[in-house]
Amino acid sequence: AQSVTQLGSHVSVSEGALVLLRCNYSSSVPPYLFWYVQYPNQGLQLLLKYTSAATLVKGINGFEAEFKKSETSFHLTKPSAHMSDAAEYFCAVSDLGGNTPLVFGKGTRLSVIA
Amino acid sequence: ETGVTQTPRHLVMGMTNKKSLKCEQHLGHNAMYWYKQSAKKPLELMFVYNFKEQTENNSVPSRFSPECPNSSHLFLHLHTLQPEDSALYLCASSQVGGGALSSYEQYFGPGTRLTVT
Numbered sequence: 001a002q003s004v005t006q007l008g009s010h011v012s013v014s015e016g017a018l019v020l021l022r023c024n025y026s027s028s029v030p031p032y033l034f035w036y037v038q039y040p041n042q043g044l045q046l047l048l049k050y051t052s053a054a055t056l057v058k059g060i061n062g063f064e065a066e067f068k069k070s071e072t073s074f075h076l077t078k079p080s081a082h083m084s085d086a087a088e089y090f091c092a093v094s095d096l097g098g099n100t101p102l103v104f105g106k107g108t109r110l111s112v113i114a
Numbered sequence: 115e116t117g118v119t120q121t122p123r124h125l126v127m128g129m130t131n132k133k134s135l136k137c138e139q140h141l142g143h144n145a146m147y148w149y150k151q152s153a154k155k156p157l158e159l160m161f162v163y164n165f166k167e168q169t170e171n172n173s174v175p176s177r178f179s180p181e182c183p184n185s186s187h188l189f190l191h192l193h194t195l196q197p198e199d200s201a202l203y204l205c206a207s208s209q210v211g212g213g214a215l216s217s218y219e220q221y222f223g224p225g226t227r228l229t230v231t
Binding site: 032034041042043044045046049051090094101104105 | 118120147156157159162170202204206218219220221222223224225227
């Protein structure tokens with residue numbers, strides 16, 4: 001069975017600092033991996049996805065993530081945090097067949113301090 | 115309208131009421147989902163419909179009743195709810211099943227904030 005672990009339920013960074021949100025997955029087959037962002041009282045918005053092509057994936061709003069099979073990780077990074085990045089971030093995994101729904105992590109709340 | 119829409123955005127109901135949540139996707143997808151998001155809890159998958167057929171029901175109480183009349187519309191009928199059912203209910207859609215058009219990522223609506231009094 002697939003699973004996702006997000007390390008740290010809350011991460012706080014200063015404006016302009018590096019953002020690093022951690023995600024480790026477990027899957028018996030090559031996975032598809034996703035990062036979503038949720039702003040208050042809104043639905044989830046897709047930031048980026050890994051679908052077995054390039055291991056370094058670039059997404060919207062300056063975010064990127066690197067798929068590392070040896071570490072079973074898919075950490076999300078952004079070189080310089082902006083106040084508008086404050087939100088909840090979710091990592092999710094699906095199997096290659098796409099026949100199972102996404103399995104989501106518990107989420108990481110990112111706070112950006114001025 | 116584009117993407118996934120949900121109505122109403124906010125709903126307050128008593129425990130004896132009957133109400134329905136509506137979701138509509140304008141993306142031509144073939145799968146739709148209901149999720150429950152409570153404060154301080156992870157996203158809970160409730161129901162999955164693939165090609166209008168329910169394929170997953172994650173032990174959801176019978177006071178929640180889904181309906182998928184076609185691949186674009188999904189309803190969640192609510193009756194005799196409990197205060198602990200207060201949450202944000204999210205609808206999502208995706209294109210699954212393999213093939214060139216399948217993308218697997220889910221597109222979410224803005225959610226319905228439900229309060230049960």
